[in-house]
Amino acid sequence: MKKTFVDQAADFVLAVERVFGVRPRVLDGSRAVLVGDVKLSLEAGERELWLVRMHSSALEEWLTMVEVRGDIEVALLEAKKRLEDA
Numbered sequence: 262m263k264k265t266f267v268d269q270a271a272d273f274v275l276a277v278e279r280v281f282g283v284r285p286r287v288l289d290g291s292r293a294v295l296v297g298d299v300k301l302s303l304e305a306g307e308r309e310l311w312l313v314r315m316h317s318s319a320l321e322e323w324l325t326m327v328e329v330r331g332d333i334e335v336a337l338l339e340a341k342k343r344l345e346d347a
Contacts, residue, residue: 273303273333280337299344301337303329310336312344 285294293302300313314322
């Protein structure tokens with residue numbers, strides 16, 4: 262039996278650039294990036310994508326969480342939609 266491991270973070274930074282149309286600033290390895298004033302952070306073993314508004318280096322506003330199911334780009338599209346609706 263062959264097992265396959267999927268590393269959501271491996272394509273995370275590139276997927277953020279494709280979805281948001283800007284080159285993100287990498288914050289924590291490849292697990293968190295900054296797009297404008299919003300941090301996109303993969304948590305819980307890459308199953309949760311958290312959107313965090315950065316008001317300063319010490320003040321964060323945790324906005325919402327998007328569940329990652331399979332393709333990271335699908336979760337990023339949902340995150341972008343939620344940011345636009347907010």
